[in-house]
Amino acid sequence: MSLSRLNTLMKLATQPTAIRAIQMQPQRNLSALSSESAGPGGHFKTLAISSPKPFVYHVELHRPSQLNAINKQMWMEIKECIDGLAINPDCRAIVLSAAGKHFTAGIDLNDMMNLGQALAETDDYARKGIILERTIKLYQDSISSLEQCPKPVITAVHRACIGAGVDLITASDIRYCTEDAFFQVKEVDIGMAADVGTLQRLPKVVGSQSLARELCYTGRRFEAAEAHSSGMVSRLFPDRESLLSGALALAEIIASKSPIAVRTTKENMIYSLEHTNQQGLDHIRLLNKLNLQSEDFAQAVAAQLTKDEKPVFAKL
Numbered sequence: 210m211s212l213s214r215l216n217t218l219m220k221l222a223t224q225p226t227a228i229r230a231i232q233m234q235p236q237r238n239l240s241a242l243s244s245e246s247a248g249p250g251g252h253f254k255t256l257a258i259s260s261p262k263p264f265v266y267h268v269e270l271h272r273p274s275q276l277n278a279i280n281k282q283m284w285m286e287i288k289e290c291i292d293g294l295a296i297n298p299d300c301r302a303i304v305l306s307a308a309g310k311h312f313t314a315g316i317d318l319n320d321m322m323n324l325g326q327a328l329a330e331t332d333d334y335a336r337k338g339i340i341l342e343r344t345i346k347l348y349q350d351s352i353s354s355l356e357q358c359p360k361p362v363i364t365a366v367h368r369a370c371i372g373a374g375v376d377l378i379t380a381s382d383i384r385y386c387t388e389d390a391f392f393q394v395k396e397v398d399i400g401m402a403a404d405v406g407t408l409q410r411l412p413k414v415v416g417s418q419s420l421a422r423e424l425c426y427t428g429r430r431f432e433a434a435e436a437h438s439s440g441m442v443s444r445l446f447p448d449r450e451s452l453l454s455g456a457l458a459l460a461e462i463i464a465s466k467s468p469i470a471v472r473t474t475k476e477n478m479i480y481s482l483e484h485t486n487q488q489g490l491d492h493i494r495l496l497n498k499l500n501l502q503s504e505d506f507a508q509a510v511a512a513q514l515t516k517d518e519k520p521v522f523a524k525l
Contacts, residue, residue: 255283256290257308262457264301264464266294273309279373280317284351287377291354291362298524301468302460303358305381306365306453315372315395345404348373352406355380356479359472361463365456366442367449371395376403379410382475383459384442387452390433392441398428413482415439467505468525473497 257269268290270277279287294300307313324344328337355362355377364378366386372395378384394411396403403425412421420439424431436442446452463471473496481489500506508520 253286253290255280255286258290260299262461262464264299265304265457265460266297266300266302267304267306267457268294270305270307270313273307275317276311276314276369277307277309278314278317278319279377280320281323281347283317284348288351288354291358294360295354295358300360301464301466301471303360303362304365304453304456304460305355305362305377306456307367311369312366312390313370313372313374313377315374315393318399321399348405352376352380356410359475361460361471361475363456363460365452366390366392367452369393372403373405375411376406379414380406385444385446385452385456385459386433386436386442387449388433388445388447390436390442391430392436393428393430394425395428397426415441465519467503467509467520467522469500469503469505469522470509472525473500 253271255270255272257271259267259269261267270279270283272278272280272283291303294303324340327340331337352373361383362381363383363385364381366374366378366384367390368387369391370378370386371393375392375394394403394407396407402408408425411425412418415421417439423429431441433442433445437445444455446455473493477489477493477496480492484492505520505522508522511517512520
């Protein structure tokens, strides 16, 4: 980077905060977002969406009377919502929580009964298999959308997080919970193996094959204290109100950073989970040969050198 370019960007970075804030003010009206930017509107029936802080979106599971059991519609809406926020320039961090008494009771068993009825309509095993494969893939893609989203996803869990809820949160970046939260890999108790992410992600999250297999083989309940000590969650909070406050505060901090830097960091950390250290180094080198030419880098360096207020970054 040339000295003249750095000086120019330092001048830009030291503009009055009010001017820069007006220039970079995020759009807070969800319904006004165009379909081209894929921002979720108010059409979801199982989710509640808000933007309580600049560049932060709060996604809430919203079937409280059903203990937020995840039905087919919620599976589809989670993916639609997260995929939309992934390319929404007004979103830099996502908090995922739940309304009502519990985070989630897991998969909606009424939906499972409906699936059973659909399978009963044919005696052909190949056709039954195709129905099941399509359904499982739909649910897998819903959960994986959190991991594939370039924006960090923070899950805030209160009380019960059962079955599919564990699949959901292990695909997120950061997990917080209340002190009265508890978790169960419940699938074994309904005669099936978890098939939408827990078996793949939980061992990496807790860093112990022994503990992960114990939880998955037995379906036993494990409390917040154990989840915290094992690394399943990184912070405990006394109640749901303080949990949400803490999660949103963290999201606000992340959203204040360079969106290019955060996006690249997440992408490389996920890539490095499945690759050797050298492959991870090669990957980040390829990304940064472009990203280090970004104005985000120049503005952040200038702010550090001049001890200026936090830089305000352009939308992606």
